Amino acid sequence: MxxxxxxxxxxxxxxxxxxxxxxxxxxxxxxxxxxxxxxxxxxxxxxxxxxxxxxxxxxxxxxxxxxxxxxxxxxxxxxxxGHKPSIDLHEGGYLFLATPSGEATLRENHALQTRLGADIALLAPDVLKQKFPWLNVDDIAAGAYGVSGEGWFxxxxxxxxxxxxxxxxxxxxxxxxxxxxxxxxxxxxxxxxxxxxxxxxxxxxxxxxxxxxxxxxxxxxxxxVYARRRSIFNVSSPARLANSPLLIDPTGVYFRPEGTTYITGTSPGEANDPNDLPLDEVDHTLFDEVIWPTLAHRVPGFEALRVEHCWSGYYEYNVFxxxxxxxxxxxxxxxxxxxxxxxxxxxxxxxxxxxxxxxxxxxxxxxxxxxxxxxxxxxxxxxxxxxxxx
Structure with missing residues (x-):
């Protein structure tokens, strides 16, 4: 050696x-x-x-x-x-949504991303509504959508x-x-x-x-670098969202498809984000008070949600x-x-x-x-x- x-x-x-x-x-x-x-x-x-x-x-x-x-x-x-591994890569795209106050930043980021070769489309509210008819865009100024190269696995x-x-x-x-x-x-x-x-x-x-x-x-x-707990919720809903991407709401709440269900979560506020919380606990209050109301506002069909499964994992969080x-x-x-x-x-x-x-x-x-x-x-x-x- x-x-x-x-x-x-x-x-x-x-x-x-x-x-x-x-x-x-x-x-x-x-x-x-x-x-x-x-x-x-x-x-x-x-x-x-x-x-x-x-x-x-x-x-x-x-x-x-x-x-x-x-x-x-x-x-x-x-x-x-001879065995070729598979990670079930699904390029469903990210969709970052911006309110009027965040539109300039979204456009600035989009210009940089596309200049470097990322396949990101900047979509106006009417185009968003046409592409994703289940989406509430009443308070949205624009969305940035990963046409390819983004997704989950x-x-x-x-x-x-x-x-x-x-x-x-x-x-x-x-x-x-x-x-x-x-x-x-x-x-x-x-x-x-x-x-x-x-x-x-x-x-x-x-x-x-x-x-x-x-x-x-x-x-x-x-x-x-500290261990910061993040809770993830697997939810079911009678709503069926055609061509759903991984959506990032302006509040930071996200969701994406997982088979016939959805995975959702968000980062807690800094005041409620201490280090080294136990992994065997899940922040249900965050779901009830932040995540679910946000999802129901952004996707009216998500007013009816059921938590099927939930867990917590650590971010190795660089506080700097x-x-x-x-x-x-x-x-x-x-x-x-x-x-x-x-x-x-x-x-x-x-x-x-x-x-x-x-x-x-x-x-x-x-x-x-x-x-x-x-x-x-x-x-x-x-x-x-x-x-x-x-």
Whole structure:
């Protein structure tokens, strides 16, 4: 083995990095330490699993453009022994709605997205009503609709496909927690696992998702990433919404089809969004007081709704600016961070895996420059402002 890389976290970010490392350099030793190989509490498996290009920053758009390219070709890319995985990718599009107060921002974002190659249509209220006759557009000034390249998929299936392909390429997965690290000056030399083993490493990757903060603290680093609970509700309704996209209401409430039912949710207000809430609880008050009234207003047919199932998952939430932190920290010269995706990890996982593998193997980004997501902006207090936070 030419080098040893230890990745903490085997979700979509960690497994994507493992896959790209071994696919690029088969001589590299790659060990992934994953505390929960069932992924029962993994953000990757518990999310609403969607992809969009409708961001307001160029890099996020470009990362997701690569993401959809990767997902479309997943059967060929991640085939193992002739078996081609499927993630049931459905390009049903996002539909961002704007009231008059948000129309200028929507148009500005649309101009940037289309300039970078995203297939987004800007629709007037009458066109929206014609295309989606079940939609209430009385208070809507415009909508931005992903004609192609946006939609939803099987998040758990993506994680499993990446993991199995990485293993087939020679990456080793260890079912354990990380209890600590050994340091020699500004370098991590070993990772200490709960199975009693010490794993030597030339490079450590922190891809621990909602638990990234704990791993960073082992190296004396304060990362502004916290576990923020998000509740998701699967609802049924007698309403049948033809050609329903993943709709983002101006309030932030979203819904999308899931077979004959719908998945819906929203982020709570900052005052009601503490860190590390238990995952085995669901915010039913948020549904009753915010989500359901909003859905009934936007889609009159949703006045009759029934919650069939609900669950909670964690956002690995970057409280600094809601964008990922990717790259080395100046205090530790051989640790790469890939944390804080704030709900965008599944769609930005392929671009992250490719970029981090380039950084580790070649010392720089070769395909898409992710350097604007580095620690520099955090340490220098230069937040990236993303206007389309969901």
């Amino acid at each position: 030419s080098a040893k890389v230890v990745i903490v976290g085997g979700g979509v970010i960690g497994s994507s990095i493992a896959y790209f490392l071994r696919a690029t350099d088969p001589t590299m030793g790659v060990t992934v330490i994953e505390r929960d190989p069932s992924y029962a509490r993994s953000s990757s498996a518990l999310s609403a699993a969607s992809i969009r290009q409708q961001f307001s920053t160029p890099l996020s758009i470009q990362m997701s453009l690569y993401g959809i390219e990767f997902l479309r070709d997943i059967g060929e890319r991640l085939a193992v022994d 099987d998040g758990y299936g993506l994680v499993q496909a990446l993991r199995k392909k990485a293993q087939a390429l020679g990456a080793r997965y260890v079912a354990a927690d990380v209890n600590g690290v050994e340091l020699d000056g500004r370098k991590v030399t070993h990772v200490l696992a709960s199975n009693g083993e010490r794993y030597a490493c030339d490079t450590l990757v922190n891809a621990a998702g909602a638990w990234a903060r704990r791993v960073a603290e082992m190296m004396g680093i304060d990362i502004p 600016d809601h964008n990922a932190i990717i790259g080395y920290h100046p205090a530790i010269e051989n640790c790469v961070f890939a944390n804080g995706y704030s709900g965008h990890g599944l769609q930005q996982g392929p671009a992250t895996g490719r970029g981090v593998s380039e950084l580790i193997i070649g010392g720089k980004y070769a395909s898409l420059d992710l350097s604007s997501l580095s620690w520099d902006r955090v340490l220098e207090n230069r937040p990236i402002v993303e206007k389309n936070v969901v």
